[in-house]
Amino acid sequence: MQKVTLSFFLLFSFFALLNCNQKPYAHGKIMYENFCVNCHMEDGSGLIGNIPPLAGADYLTKHADQLACVIRYGLEGEITVNGKKYSAPMAGVPQLTDVEIANIINYINHEWGNDNGYTTITQVKNQLKNCQ
């Protein structure tokens, strides 16, 4: 009996390790490539003077509680990212589900050297209830 438990444990650790080597936000990456990459670019650098970067962007931490709203409803008016001003409007992507939005947020918060912590689906749902 113990042998069986042990082999299960070994098997489990094996798969857990396998998973380690994969990019953890694969679904968010696909969503990003479908809905965001045209503007914010593969490397998250945006377009100088027009589209703000996501790579290394202070906006992501300063406005962490608004990211879900930005993605669903878009953003208008002047904003400042890393000390530079941007004013072109961004259209929202209303067809994304709450889960898809959470996955995108976690992807952009962990890609390009970003390390901004994990956002839960509950946080996203709460944010979306309070969008202005």
Add this chain to the structure above:
Amino acid sequence: MKNIINWGTLLCFLLLAACQSGPTNLPILGNKDEVDGKTVYHEIPDFAFINQDSAAVTNATFAGKAYISDHFFISCPTICPKLSKSMLRIHDRFEKDEELLLLSHSIDTKYDTIPRLKKYANSLGVTSDKWHFVTGDKQEIFDIAEDYFNIAMDDNDAPGGYNHSGRLILVDENRRIRAFCDGTDPKAVDKFMDDIDLLLKEMRTPKT
């Protein structure tokens, strides 16, 4: 035995060198015609547009120069930011090469007014010494897109209301198209910049 190895090494080396030399001249692209026994190549026709500084931009603007052409519009939500980014990469890499200019045609002639084009150019940090953003008669801009192997048309189903393809086109000093690439693909743009290098080299080689 040693001799064989040496010859082998030499042969490998020669083969490698041959591989690397690649083509020295770019082809002339587009349909060719035979007129009175002479080959006539596809050429960019006469045009007259207005740039971000309200200056006229015509074929004469590019006399003796090569240029890169694209079609875009400022509020375009799909491929244009990538096109502009690629154009900007080319701008930066060839900034000092006076024989190369850039020409971006706005296909949204209603919204992309001269002041808006000016603001857009400023935001990218570029000027009309190097990079012209032009507007003009809408049909003329749509028509000339075809001469640049591009597509531009009204399309209410497309995001932003226009349908267009994201090609970057390299035109030589004789109005002929020498290379093009998908401006939304950074790797294709890398290769395209090598093509630009080839053309500049060709232009700098004294004609015999």
